[in-house]
Amino acid sequence: MSEKILLIDDEQDFLTVMSERMEARNMQVSTAASAKEGLEKVTAGNFDAVILDLMMPEMDGIEALKLLKEKNPDLAVILLTGHATIKQGIEAMKLGALDLLEKPADLNALTEKIHAAQAQKMLIIEKKNEEMINKIISTKGW
Amino acid sequence: MNSDDKDIQYDAIGEAGLRFFGKVSASIAHEMKNILAIINENAGLLEDLTFAAQRGKAIDPERLNKACRQFTKQIHRADGILKNMSRFAHSVDNFSGQIDLHDLAGLIGNLAGRPAAMRKLVIEVEPPRSPVIFTTNPFLLENLIWLCLEFAFAATGAGGTLTLSPVQTDSAVCLHIAGIDGLAGDFAARMPVGYEPLLMALGAELVADVPGKALVLRLSC
Numbered sequence: 001m002s003e004k005i006l007l008i009d010d011e012q013d014f015l016t017v018m019s020e021r022m023e024a025r026n027m028q029v030s031t032a033a034s035a036k037e038g039l040e041k042v043t044a045g046n047f048d049a050v051i052l053d054l055m056m057p058e059m060d061g062i063e064a065l066k067l068l069k070e071k072n073p074d075l076a077v078i079l080l081t082g083h084a085t086i087k088q089g090i091e092a093m094k095l096g097a098l099d100l101l102e103k104p105a106d107l108n109a110l111t112e113k114i115h116a117a118q119a120q121k122m123l124i125i126e127k128k129n130e131e132m133i134n135k136i137i138s139t140k141g142w
Numbered sequence: 143m144n145s146d147d148k149d150i151q152y153d154a155i156g157e158a159g160l161r162f163f164g165k166v167s168a169s170i171a172h173e174m175k176n177i178l179a180i181i182n183e184n185a186g187l188l189e190d191l192t193f194a195a196q197r198g199k200a201i202d203p204e205r206l207n208k209a210c211r212q213f214t215k216q217i218h219r220a221d222g223i224l225k226n227m228s229r230f231a232h233s234v235d236n237f238s239g240q241i242d243l244h245d246l247a248g249l250i251g252n253l254a255g256r257p258a259a260m261r262k263l264v265i266e267v268e269p270p271r272s273p274v275i276f277t278t279n280p281f282l283l284e285n286l287i288w289l290c291l292e293f294a295f296a297a298t299g300a301g302g303t304l305t306l307s308p309v310q311t312d313s314a315v316c317l318h319i320a321g322i323d324g325l326a327g328d329f330a331a332r333m334p335v336g337y338e339p340l341l342m343a344l345g346a347e348l349v350a351d352v353p354g355k356a357l358v359l360r361l362s363c
Contacts, residue, residue, distance in 0.1 A: 011176050013212060017183040024190055055172060057260050058300065082175030083168060103175045104182035 002026045003118045004046065008038035008064070009053040009080070018051075021107055027114070035064035042068055047075065049098070049117040051110070054081035054088065062088065065095050074124050076117030080105055153343075155282070158336020162285045169256045170227050177220045184209045184216075226252050233280040241283070243274040243308035243361075247317060250287045251306055258291070262300045265291070268307040276315050278344060278361065286340040290319050290348070290357050293333050297324035320356035327352055 005027050009015050012033055019029040030045060032038035035056050042050065050068060054061035061079055068075055079092050079100040089100050098120075099113050188209055195201050229249055244267065251265040258265050287306075294304050298321065307318040329350045341348060345362035 011180065013180045013215070014176065014183065017180065017187055017209075017212065021183060021187055021190060055260070057262055060260075080179075082172040082179070103179035105179070107183070107186055 002028050003048040003114050004028045004030075005114060006030050006032065006038060006041055006045065006047045006050045008032045008035060008050065008056070010034060010056045011053070018107075022111075025107075025111060035059035035061070035067075038064065039067055039071070042071060042075070048121055049076040049078060049114050051078050051080055054079050054092075054100075055083075062091055062095065065092060065097055069096050074121065076120060078110070078113055078117070153339060155285075156336060156339060158289065158334070158340070159281070159285055161336075162288050165257075166227075166230060166253050166288075169253070170223055173223055173256055174220060177216045177223075180216050181213060184212045222252075230284070233284055237279050238277060239280055240275060240277050241280050243276070243315060243317060244269050246280065246283060247287065247306040247308055250284055250291070254288065254291050258295065258304070261295050261298075262302075263295060263298060264303045266303055266305045268305055270308045270310065272310070274308040274310045274315055276361070282340050282344055283361070286337060286344065286346065286359065287317065287319075289334045289337045289340070290359060293329065294319055294322045294357070297322050297329070297332070299323065315361045317359040317361070318351075318356050319359070320354060322355050322357060325350055325352055325355050325357070329357070 005022060007015055007018055007022075007029060008031075009018075010033055015031040015033065019031050022029045030041055030047075032041050035052075036059060038050070038052070052061050052064060052068070056064070059067075061081070065077055065079065068077055073096070076098045077096070079097050080103055081088070081100065082103050092100050098117055101110060101113075188206070191201050191205060226249060230253060248267045251267045254265055291304065298304065302321055302323060304319060304321045307320065309316045309318060327350060330348075333348075337348070340346075347360040349358050349360065350356075351358055
């Protein structure tokens with residue numbers, strides 16, 4: 001099954017080439033050139049992972065990460081950054097980022113993290129289904 | 143310049159000067175990383191296409207051309223950034239030198255371009271009627287203009303255009319920083335730390351033209 005990815009970065013040239021390479025790896029890629037646009041797309045789509053630039057105009061990646069996690073706490077978010085400080089890295093992890101990669105990133109390493117994100121999402125779905133079944137079994141009298 | 147003057151200028155650089163140098167360097171590093179990321183992905187794309195071609199898949203020549211155009215575009219972008227960085231780095235070479243104010247304001251406008259863009263602001267530099275050339279400490283003046291821009295960013299909020307205009311009158315050389323929406327008479331209390339020693343070392347004065355939404359930096363000459 002192909003992964004559904006949202007790429008959020010204010011560098012349009014980066015979005016174009018990155019999405020082309022990811023699509024060649026059988027991923028379904030949507031792009032957003034701002035955090036605001038990304039947040040709108042996350043609301044509408046069911047993504048396996050979001051790749052988010054840490055520094056963007058209007059709203060930075062940390063702020064966007066907070067809002068993404070508020071919308072969907074289980075969403076896998078991988079941060080990409082030109083120059084992360086240790087403080088930013090720790091803050092991102094505390095907010096629930098799956099990982100933080102430095103630009104220029106290795107696409108193979110990124111792809112592995114996306115696979116891991118999808119596997120994690122499947123586990124969360126399975127756990128939720130199991131909890132729901134157990135709840136039904138324990139509350140119904142049959 | 144005597145040794146007392148030199149001491150005043152060294153003192154004026156202080157913590158604010160180091161912060162200024164650090165902020166400019168960090169901003170340049172970030173932009174260069176973005177450029178490298180685009181070059182890296184385009185190189186990766188060529189590898190992907192080569193890999194596909196080795197397995198008998200036809201390559202669209204236009205796809206190769208597009209990647210090459212990206213390399214050229216990003217190299218020109220990086221070259222411009224590094225030229226600015228080099229000029230900026232060399233501005234500490236001499237404590238006193240002849241400068242063209244339009245040229246210097248343009249350099250700071252370029253260096254502050256990304257921090258401005260992060261706030262959806264644009265910086266424009268208007269050419270003067272005739273060249274405004276005088277002798278000063280280039281680094282201190284760059285630092286002072288940068289601090290004025292930091293104030294302008296915070297006062298203006300998101301969106302808008304800040305215009306830097308060098309002006310020469312009979313008595314002084316001035317730099318107008320216009321387009322500051324939230325400018326008020328008490329601007330001095332909201333200026334970033336470190337601007338006063340810079341004003342003193344340069345023998346300059348900073349006043350607010352509140353109706354004109356502009357800071358006026360009067361420089362001695």
